[in-house]
Amino acid sequence: MPQESCAFACRFGRIDPRRVEVPRGTLVSTLMMSPLEHAGKTVTIREVAEEAGVSVGTVSRVLNAPATVRPATLEKVRAVIDRMGFQPDPRAQNMRRRTTMTVGFIINDITNPMHSNVFKAAEAELRPRGFTLHLVNTGGEPQREAAAIDMLQRGRVDGLMMTINSEQDAECRARLATLRVPGVLLDREVPVHIDSVMTDHATGMRQAVDYLIGLGHRRIALITAGTDISPGRERKRGFVEAFANRGIPCPEDLIRARHLSAAYGQRETSTLLRLADPPTAIIAGGNQILVGVLHAIQQQGIEIGRDLSLVTCDRTDLATTYPGPLTLIDRDVEAIGRTAADLLLERMAEKSVDPPRRVVFPTTLILGHSCGPPRPRAA
Amino acid sequence: MPQESCAFACRFGRIDPRRVEVPRGTLVSTLMMSPLEHAGKTVTIREVAEEAGVSVGTVSRVLNAPATVRPATLEKVRAVIDRMGFQPDPRAQNMRRRTTMTVGFIINDITNPMHSNVFKAAEAELRPRGFTLHLVNTGGEPQREAAAIDMLQRGRVDGLMMTINSEQDAECRARLATLRVPGVLLDREVPVHIDSVMTDHATGMRQAVDYLIGLGHRRIALITAGTDISPGRERKRGFVEAFANRGIPCPEDLIRARHLSAAYGQRETSTLLRLADPPTAIIAGGNQILVGVLHAIQQQGIEIGRDLSLVTCDRTDLATTYPGPLTLIDRDVEAIGRTAADLLLERMAEKSVDPPRRVVFPTTLILGHSCGPPRPRAA
DNA sequence: GGACTAATTTGAAACGATTTCATTTGCCTG
DNA sequence: CAGGCAAATGAAATCGTTTCAAATTAGTCC
Structure with missing residues (x-):
């Protein structure tokens, strides 16, 4: 019966891929080697x-x-x-030494390539020093973030690296203010005595917008994170400043700064493209947003670079591969992770409390295939 | 000086994005809140x-x-x-209880979306039970894998989930054979007394190939992992079987099964496309390989779905977004992570040693826009 | 060889919880 | 109210290591 494929009708021409519910896995019992009695009588x-x-x-x-x-x-x-x-026995050592040689990493979504790359770089820096990392994926829920901080800092880790979902969350801010172990904030700005590694999103955005203005664009849209976190706030600021510097009125009605998600990117792009006076260029302020933007654009049959210019943030497989590389605001994510680890290592070594340090990384505008002069779209 | 963008000459038309070296971040000292003397006099x-x-x-x-x-x-x-x-104090509890409420996760590359999704699902399953995860990124180096197993199982974790780079590596096999804590292997097959969660890559591949044959393809290429790991071996087997079932000779010369990397995918695709009798369809057996395949294809100005059919493995942003969704062999990665966690939880709960379990997950062929009847390419 | 000093080694006390076991307390019944 | 039994409590052991004061040994000089 080699006709298995007949079950999968070819639906060439439709956009949405057919999603067939995957049944639960099959359980197969097997017996291979003998149980081996790895008694593991530990030697003390x-x-x-x-x-x-x-x-x-x-x-x-x-x-x-x-x-x-x-x-x-x-x-x-x-x-x-x-x-x-x-x-x-590490447990006994931890007990006696009041230390764990472990660092906690609290993150929104490890699935996000930016986050996982920062993690990877930090791990590569910490492992040779004997540290192991606890990774907690919070899904961006503030109470989970707070719970993770509580759980980890209570004798489970020697240091903490983290990104929180909102700089405004009272619970998290309180925890950060009274942190008992050294900590480093990633791309977040909280008025608290703690080290941080930031990115100069504003300058990057200013350069990108200026580039688009130079190409002749005026109706430029920005879709990015909420202004309750530094990336959203800074990108928006850079966007506005770019217009101000040129003495050109900023298209405030095209700024969407609420969420960092594909769904948000798709929804807002659809809305923007249906405007009476739609944007001639879109800036996707976040790699997840880019996914949504591209999905929305595909539904309209618009060709990027010709009908619509597109700039995105952060280098991902999608951004470098989407038929031709996209113009993007890049940053050295590895260096960010490495630096965060270094700051933490220093703090963990010398117990000095004073002054919190803040390292700001620059961005680089990388030109791809996705931008061109504005072209009026026929209705 | 709003002329910042002048530094970025527009290089429209070139494929390679310009990569400007990002300078080291700027260090800025700041003083915000008072040190706060979070003395943290711990209560015993x-x-x-x-x-x-x-x-x-x-x-x-x-x-x-x-x-x-x-x-x-x-x-x-x-x-x-x-x-x-x-x-x-968790340290004291660990000490006395001979337990850590921690699970180790040893992985090749957390940056790979498949891996990070498995991790995320496993974490979501384990956290509500009070477990925290240690994540070790080995970069696929066998000695690091062995070292990670050694370090973690020595009283640092209560259980271990892992993927190893090669099922043949003697060091790793030895460790697995004498594991002192419960363990679960992910998509790897080692003749050792240990639970595993597998994917039925062979059937998925057979369906995909059969589908392409049905469209009229005969010159089908496969680029995938080495045969020293289950995914590579199984995919290759399914590939060969699909032809055998149809009674059609298998194009052995188009099978490339060595590495799971973008570089390998790109190199082999370039080579394949330069053959005298090139493939009319390519199967990218791995999400990283897909990236390389697409880069290689772009350099040739080939249009996917028309000039060349493409099938990929695993659902990633790139696979679902690349101008139109690609036809892909899908699997429920979340269920895989969840199941691995469940197996481990059971093992950690009841200390029963016998029989190792093996859960096999099915795949689903999802039709996208990337396949069509074969079209002879003009030279 | 003896006295003195410096270099090693020892033994016991942490470290902060859990767990066992013997003892005390509380309750109930006759 | 005494006796008996169950429930609650306290004291001490335990987990495996590090640390520190005290004790021992080695080495040196006269």
């Missing part, structure tokens, strides 16, 4: 000490301060450690 | 006991077995706990 430092004929304190020093133990003893104890396969 | 159970006039054992029972304590005492102690803001 006490047993090592007894076996080596020394005290536990000496074994501890062999591991943590080898210089203070006589070479002969050192060698003897090390041999026993290797032979018995002893490894100190 | 001993202090609570003394304050409430009971023993530490009673306080512990108030928290862990409220039913065994007299209502009057319960209330009294709870009041003190609230007043002093006592929360048990």
Whole structure:
């Protein structure tokens, strides 16, 4: 019966892909190797000490301060450690040292390529220093964010890197103000004593708008995050300033700054394109928004770069690949993650409390295929 | 000086976006709120006991077995706990309970949307049960994978979910064989006593190929992972079987199964398209490979769906958005993550060792805009 | 060889909870 | 009110490591 494919009628020409409900997975029991009795009788430092004929304190020093133990003893104890396969129990170390060698990473959505790239870079910086990362995905719900901060800082991590959903949320702000471990805020601005790594979204946006104005555009639309977080606020500011600098009236009616989501991007794009005097250029202020913008545009049969100019923020597979690379406001996401990790490492090392640091990263306008001179659209 | 944009010469018409090196971020010191002396004098159970006039054992029972304590005492102690803001130190709990309420997640690349979606789903399932996740990004390096397993299972986590880079790696296999904590393998097949969550890539591929054959294609190319991991092996098997079922000779020369990367996808696509008898359809067996395939195709000025049919694996923004949705082999990634978490939860709850379970998820062929009848390409 | 100093090592006390076990308390019945 | 039983409590052990004062050993000089 090689006719399986007949079940999938070809629906060439429709936009929406057919989404067939995926049934629950099948459970198959298998028996491979024997259970193997990995009894894992853990060896303790006490047993090592007894076996080596020394005290536990000496074994501890062999591991943590080898210089203070006589070479002969050192060698003897090390041999026993290797032979018995002893490894100190991290739980006991955490307990005694009041430390965990763990950093918490609280993020809105790890699925977002910007976030996962920041995480990756931070992890790459922290791992060689012996740190492991706890990742909490909050889905942008403030109470989960607050709960995550509470849970993690209570002896679970030595430091915290995070992005919160709204800078205005009282619960989160209160937690940040009384943080018990070093912390770094990512792209968020909260009037609290804490380090932060920011991006100069305003300048990036100003450059992009200026570029579009230079091409002849006046009806430029901006769709971006809400103004309760720095990226939304700064992008909007840069947008407005670009017009002001040129002495050209800003098309306030084309600014949409509410959410960072594909759905929002799609909805607002559809609305904008139906206006009596529609935009000749759209700036997608966020990589999720871009997805929505493109979906909306596809439904209208508009060709990007010819009928409509498009600028997006952040380098994603979609932005660099969409038939031809899009013009985009880029930033070095890896450097951001690395820097956040560095700031945290410093804070965790020296307990000095004073002054909070703030690192601002620049953006770069990268020209792609998605912009051209404005072209009046026929109705 | 609104002339900032003059620095960015419009390079309309070139494919490669201009990549300007982003300078290191600017460091700005700021002083906001006063240091706040969040001394955070931690309250211990001993202090609570003394304050409430009971023993530490009673306080512990108030928290862990409220039913065994007299209502009057319960209330009294709870009041003190609230007043002093006592929360048990997780480090001490871990120590005594021989547990951490933490699960390790070892992954190749968290930047891959499939991986991050699996993680997200698993986290959503585990968090309400009180578990937090350690995420280790290995970059696919076997020694890092082995090191991660070692580090995590040694008293740092209660369970482990993971994908390894190659099922053949001796180091990793050895670790898996002697795992001391419950574990779940994701999309990997290793002859070891461990649970796994798999995808039926072979059937998905067979359907896709059969669909293309039905459209008239014979020169179909497959670019996918190496055969040292289940996805590559299974996809290749399904590919071959589809032809066998139809009694049509399989174009072995068009099978490329080595790496899961954009670079590999781009390189192989370029090569394939330059063949004397090039493929009329390409199957991108992996979301990263898709990126490379599309980049290669763009360089040739080929129109997908007309000049060349394309099928991809896994639903990503790019796959659903690339001018029109692509035909794709879909799977329920969330269900996979959720199921992996469920398997692990069961194992962690009851210590029963026997038989390893294997859940196989089906795939679904979703028809988009990217396939059509084969069209001979003019040279 | 003895005295003194410096270098090692030891043993016990944390660290902060949970858990066990013996003891006390509270309650009920006869 | 005494006796018996169940429930509640407290004291102490435990988890595995680090740390620190005290004790031991080694080394040096006369």
